[in-house]
Structures are given as C-alpha cells and as structure tokens.
Amino acid sequence: MTRKTRACRTRARNGVATARAANSARLGIIPPPLRDRLGFGQSTGRLGSLTQVYLLAVNRVQVQNPRVDAVTNPYTPNAGATPEALIGRDELLDSFDILLRRLERGRAEQSMILTGLRGVGKTVLLGEFARLALAAKWEVVELEAMKHDDKRFRQVLFSQLRSALLRISPRARWNDRARRAAGVLSSFGLTASTDGSVAVTWDIEPLEGAGDHGELALDLTDVLVSLGELAADHGHGFVLLVDEVQFLGERQLEAVIQAIHRTVQLRLPITFVGAGLPQIAELAGDAKSYAERLFRFPEVGSLERSEADLAFSSPALAEGVGWEADALDAAYALTQGYPYFIQELGYQVWSVAQASPITAADVAVAREAYESKLDGSFFRVRLDRTTPLQTAYLRAMAELGPEPQKASEVAKLMGRESTQLGPTRAELIDMGLLFTPVHGYAAFTVPDFDRFMLRAVPELVVPPPRHRKKDSPSDE
Numbered sequence: 001m002t003r004k005t006r007a008c009r010t011r012a013r014n015g016v017a018t019a020r021a022a023n024s025a026r027l028g029i030i031p032p033p034l035r036d037r038l039g040f041g042q043s044t045g046r047l048g049s050l051t052q053v054y055l056l057a058v059n060r061v062q063v064q065n066p067r068v069d070a071v072t073n074p075y076t077p078n079a080g081a082t083p084e085a086l087i088g089r090d091e092l093l094d095s096f097d098i099l100l101r102r103l104e105r106g107r108a109e110q111s112m113i114l115t116g117l118r119g120v121g122k123t124v125l126l127g128e129f130a131r132l133a134l135a136a137k138w139e140v141v142e143l144e145a146m147k148h149d150d151k152r153f154r155q156v157l158f159s160q161l162r163s164a165l166l167r168i169s170p171r172a173r174w175n176d177r178a179r180r181a182a183g184v185l186s187s188f189g190l191t192a193s194t195d196g197s198v199a200v201t202w203d204i205e206p207l208e209g210a211g212d213h214g215e216l217a218l219d220l221t222d223v224l225v226s227l228g229e230l231a232a233d234h235g236h237g238f239v240l241l242v243d244e245v246q247f248l249g250e251r252q253l254e255a256v257i258q259a260i261h262r263t264v265q266l267r268l269p270i271t272f273v274g275a276g277l278p279q280i281a282e283l284a285g286d287a288k289s290y291a292e293r294l295f296r297f298p299e300v301g302s303l304e305r306s307e308a309d310l311a312f313s314s315p316a317l318a319e320g321v322g323w324e325a326d327a328l329d330a331a332y333a334l335t336q337g338y339p340y341f342i343q344e345l346g347y348q349v350w351s352v353a354q355a356s357p358i359t360a361a362d363v364a365v366a367r368e369a370y371e372s373k374l375d376g377s378f379f380r381v382r383l384d385r386t387t388p389l390q391t392a393y394l395r396a397m398a399e400l401g402p403e404p405q406k407a408s409e410v411a412k413l414m415g416r417e418s419t420q421l422g423p424t425r426a427e428l429i430d431m432g433l434l435f436t437p438v439h440g441y442a443a444f445t446v447p448d449f450d451r452f453m454l455r456a457v458p459e460l461v462v463p464p465p466r467h468r469k470k471d472s473p474s475d476e
C-alpha cells in the first residue's frame with residue numbers, strides 16, 4: 001500500500017460518519033459510467049486502487065442525507081492548501097521517498113526542481129515532501145525565495161539553518177562536530193553583517209577560515225557540509241525545500257547548486273528540492289552543467305481527464321456526495337484539469353448544489369460565480385501590478401493566442417521594434433507573469449491568461465512612446 005493510499009484510507013476513515021457494510025444501493029450514488037471511467041474493479045494502476053479506497057469509504061458513510069453546505073465543502077481553492085485528495089502526483093512522491101532512502105544509505109541520487117505554471121500544485125507538493133521527510137526523521141528547512149539581495153538571502157538562510165542545527169543537536173549536547181558546525185554557521189552569518197546592519201543573535205565564536213570567504217557559493221558549501229556531517233552523525237538527513245526558485249538571484253541559485261554538488265560528492269544525507277516557474281531550468285547559469293547532473297526538472301502540470309474526475313469526485317465521496325458523469329464532463333470542459341481551477345469550480349459547485357448527486361445543471365449554475373472568482377482574484381492580482389505598457393504587451397500576446405509567442409511578432413502587433421520592447425518583456429518575466437519556454441519566445445505563466453486578457457482589456461491600446469526615465473526602464 002502506498003503512503004498516499006494509506007493517507008487516503010485514514011482520511012476516509014476519519015470522514016466516515018457511520019461505519020456500515022457496503023450495499024449496492026449506496027454504491028449506486030456513483031453512476032455506472034463514472035465507475036467505469038474511474039477504473040473501479042480494475043486491479044491495475046494506482047488510480048484504480050485509490051478509487052476503490054474512496055468507494056470503500058463511501059460504502060461506510062451515512063449517505064441518506066449527505067450535507068451539501070458551506071460547512072462540509074471539501075474543496076480547497078487556496079494557494080498551497082493540500083487538497084482532500086492529492087491526485088496524480090504519486091510518481092513524484094515516490095521519487096522523493098526513494099531520494100531520501102538512497103541518501104540515507106550514502107547513495108547518490110538526483111534531486112528535483114519541480115517546474116510548472118501558476119496553480120498546478122507545486123507548493124502543495126513541497127508541503128507533502130516536507131511531511132514525508134519529517135516522517136522519515138529528516139530535518140527540514142523550508143524557504144520561499146524572494147527577490148532578496150545576496151546579503152539578505154544569507155541572513156534568511158543563516159537564521160533557518162541555525163534553527164535546524166539546534167533541532168538536530170540541542171546546545172546542551174553539543175560535541176566537537178556540533179561546535180564546529182555552529183562555528184561555521186556563525187562565520188556565514190557574520191559575513192552577512194559586516195556593515196553592522198544585521199542583528200545576528202548568535203553568541204558562537206565564528207570558525208576562522210570556514211564559511212567566511214565572502215563568496216556565497218564557497219561559504220554555503222562550508223555550511224552545508226558541516227551541517228550534513230552533523231546530521232549524518234545523528235542519523236538524520238537534512239533537506240532544503242525552496243519554493244518560488246525563479247526569484248533566487250543567479251548567484252544564489254548557483255551557490256545552492258554548488259554546495260549541494262559538494263555534499264553529493266561527500267555522500268552526505270543532505271539535499272535540496274526546489275519548485276518554481278518553468279524558466280528556472282534555464283536560470284542556473286554557470287552552474288548549469290552541475291545542475292543538469294544533480295537535478296531532474298519534472299514538470300508539474302494539469303491533471304488528465306480520469307485524474308481530474310477523481311479530484312472532483314473523491315472529496316465529495318468522502319462526504320457521501322456523488323457527481324454525475326455529465327457533471328464531470330462539464331467540469332472538465334471548464335477547468336481542463338488545472339488543479340487550482342478544479343478546487344475553485346468544485347467549491348462553487350458545492351455552494352450551489354442542493355443535494356447528492358451533483359449534476360451538470362449545478363455546474364452550469366456555478367459557472368458564473370467560478371469565472372468571476374477567477375477573474376476577480378487569481379487573474380486580476382497579476383494584472384493589477386502592471387504598467388500600461390506591460391498591460392499592452394500582455395494584451396498583444398493574448399491576441400496572438402494561448403501558445404508561446406515570438407517577441408518579434410508581439411512587437412509587430414504593437415507597432416514597435418522587438419528591441420524597444422525588450423525591457424518590458426524582461427520585466428514581465430522578472431515579475432513571474434511570462435516565461436521563456438524556448439529562446440525568443442514568451443508564454444503566460446498562468447493557464448488561460450490569454451482569455452482573461454481578452455475579457456479584461458477588450459482593446460489593445462499601446463501607450464505612445466516616451467523617452468525613458470532613468471528609474472523607469474519600462475517607459476520607453
């Protein structure tokens with residue numbers, strides 16, 4: 001039984017109102033076409049077995065009067081919120097599990113940098129990785145990368161790593177190895193505060209010659225090596241989970257990669273898993289050749305049809321509520337299997353449904369609330385931050401279609417030269433609104449953003465060229 005199946009079983013058990021033996025009347029709330037689609041009765045594949053777990057759960061639920069109300073709404077349309085049923089990610093969870101277990105045995109294994117568009121479930125996966133690691137008695141340091149300069153980056157790391165060190169080895173029990181790791185960390189922290197701007201509350205004498213080279217990559221390598229050795233001594237592993245990796249500066253990402261490269265060479269039980277927008281695979285700069293050997297870059301994407309059906313139906317089943325096959329057809333047509341869209345639509349459908357099973361009519365009624373919720377929050381927050389020229393750029397891209405667009409084509413539509421619009425394009429990439437899947441092309445980081453742009457900005461209006469001000473690079 002996989003870890004996820006176990007988790008689902010536990011969740012299902014907890015959600016059970018009344019434990020009862022199965023009877024066919026209850027199974028009847030899942031229409032036969034849906035049961036076939038979900039693979040019920042097929043013994044192969046995780047999807048089949050997971051489905052069966054839910055069907056078993058629903059057998060045991062009091063379904064005569066399932067509550068379809070605000071209190072029981074099982075959908076989770078919130079950033080980073082672990083869904084009731086984490087569907088379609090078994091392979092990644094398994095690879096992470098294997099990674100930990102191999103490192104524990106002193107074996108090398110490629111780590112991962114998860115890449116994917118907004119709202120596909122990267123943060124949720126990192127959260128699951130953290131849970132897996134903690135369950136395996138690994139030490140976990142979680143960071144959300146921000147656009148910090150190197151000094152601030154060092155401070156944040158210092159503070160997190162210091163907590164991790166103290167968790168691995170409480171101060172009262174420090175041996176030489178722990179004292180050394182603390183000394184190296186102290187040097188690392190002090191290097192960040194040479195101008196006195198940082199209050200480092202750490203009364204440990206810095207260890208001269210380690211972690212104090214003044215170069216991020218060398219210093220971080222010293223720190224991770226000494227922490228890795230300490231963790232290994234204590235029979236622990238140590239995992240650094242970094243979300244929004246695309247916001248790390250090139251030097252910062254390179255430093256992490258070089259440090260991990262060294263710990264891998266030394267076979268220490270320490271690893272780094274990142275998650276971010278698709279361009280990060282390109283960002284590793286000079287460290288690229290290491291990165292390609294050290295990491296896999298698995299893509300986290302939308303769910304396939306059968307998985308999306310499960311993502312809609314499983315949370316409802318745990319509440320004793322079914323989805324009709326037509327309703328699932330309509331729901332998939334609207335969401336195309338994007339995890340965030342699934343949660344948002346599921347949430348809105350549940351809000352309008354009166355009883356089990358959920359029907360296509362419920363989905364039709366919920367559609368307006370769903371679309372206006374997406375427009376008003378998920379999409380709108382991104383557009384609110386843009387200048388008129390950036391807005392025009394996004395609008396021109398939308399006009400050209402949802403696929404990646406060539407910079408020269410966008411410029412042509414806007415009546416400008418590519419070179420004139422280069423800074424605007426770069427800013428949009430920097431803000432995480434666009435990414436470059438292939439050199440010379442840009443694509444939206446948010447699924448369906450093109451259609452939103454056409455709705456939100458009905459006409460393409462390109463602001464007249466202006467002379468560029470010194471501090472406003474996007475205004476030409």
Ligand SMILES: Nc1ncnc2c1ncn2[C@@H]1O[C@H](COP(=O)(O)OP(=O)(O)OP(=O)(O)O)[C@@H](O)[C@H]1O
Pocket residue numbers: 076077078079080081082083085086087088089116117118119120121122123124125311339340341342343
């Ligand atoms: N495998 C999944 N099945 C169903 N729903 C999921 C799955 N993974 C994530 N979700 C849901 O999708 C939404 C987005 O998840 P999450 O915040 O992890 O995405 P993200 O990729 O980190 O997005 P962003 O790039 O904006 O940070 C959440 O509402 C979450 O509950």
Ligand SMILES: [Mg+2]
Pocket residue numbers: 079080122123124243
């Ligand atoms: Mg996220």
